Amino acid sequence: MTGIDESPERAHRFSGDTDVGLPNPARLYDYWLGGSANFAVDRELGDHIAESEPRIANMARENRSLLRRMVTHCCRQGVDQFLDLGSGVPTIGNVHEIAHRHAPDSRVVYVDNEPVAVSHSELLLEGVDRATILRGDLTDPAEVLNSPITRGMLDLNRPVAVSLLCVLQYFPDTDRLRETVASYRAGLAPGSYIAISHLTTDDGDVNASGVAERIRSSRADHQAYPRDLEEVLSLFEGTRLVEPGVRYAQHWHHGEIAGPTEPSGIYAGLAQVPE
Template sequence: MGEGSMQFDPDVTVASPSRVYDYWLGGSFNFAVDRELGDRMIAIDPTIVPMVRDNRSFLRRAVTWLCEHDVTQFLDLGSGIPTVGNVHEVAARLRPEAKVAYVDCEPVAVTMSTRLLEGNPNATITHADLRDWQTVLAAPTVAGLLDFNRPIAVLALSVLQYFDEAANPAETIAHYRRALVPGSYLGITHISADEAGVDMVGLAEATRKAAVSAHLRTREQVMRLFGDAQLVPPGLVRVGEWNPQPGAPAAVPGIFGGLGRVP
């Protein structure tokens, strides 16, 4: 269920982070330029693939935790290319009534999501830049699906790293947080500037010629993105350390993640 019937013509000469991410996860919605950047980043640091898979696993565990705590509405900002284990798929297994509003500005992500969600009354895709929070919150595919008088989980997973400090991502997220009722949640994951042994600087530098480039933040800077949201245990940790399944492999360094409750 998408917003309108727009057709998009992606620029296949410039790599897109969402398509590179899709490539690393084994998806098929990527182009040669995306695979070239993805392989270049793997050469810089081979842990990048297990790192993003840890991030994807965090999404599944966080959505499961939220459903188990009676949160059945989700606003997924920068949702990316639809792959196995999307928010609406994970949520629907536990709470069939769950509603998910996806938001992305990348043409391929929007087109593929529109096709995937066709005929699904509980999930939508909105073509918008998440920084334009007023447009996002007023979009029929968001406001017409989610009830902002009830708790909502806003997810910003591995997306705020594509905005530098001049773009003020903390203020952008604060606008979304202010639109939520108490008992809502904010989920954030972000690449780290603090991890020894991981060439995050090299990985970030490799994205400079992509459609958008990555910006490192320290754990303390990522903490500030949560504003007054109160982090649930175990707090802001490596994504693989956030409520892992029994017997899960050791967490891969590189990405911090957490879930905060709106007071």
């Protein structure tokens, strides 16, 4: 699938204040999912990474499938509010479509700081009730949770499901990430959920180190920092993990979908905020 029309006027309208000459993780993810909200530089890096790990697009699709399973699980537990951090572009099978299928009154706030992803999200969400996009920095929980956009859509006195799927791997400081997740947890009502998925080098069937190295050697505006199981588990401190705990993404509630599993190189977990 082709990406964004990259004529100067078209690129400027979508780029805002971003440098469209540099690959970006939100647009890379969109490319691997077969979307159109990406530029040539994103596709070039995506193909370069695929030379090191040919299953990278399948990994992205597995993470997308995981999103569907986690949102469905939360809906079945009675949660009807969602905060999707580092959401990228809400393409087909996004949070509000899944949530509205199970609970039509569900409310969703997407959060991303990448201008192209935000611009496309605004276009895709035009006329969609109970879903909106906030351009914000997910590492600033106070900004996100206290934004008029968030407060206007979500009631934080009631349970909210927060998703951080394959986004924390782009930040180097594990201690700071732990503090960030703890701040979100502190701002949520008991009974809320926090979902995390994360690239790891623990899965010997996936060349996660090669993925990180290909990004590191590129001109991308980001780096990837795969984490091991102990580090990922530490991000859930202060919460109660939902069974089966932290597992590879393809094994997390896989019984809810049909078909065989393939290696994902991604850890996944869902946890509840206790009383």
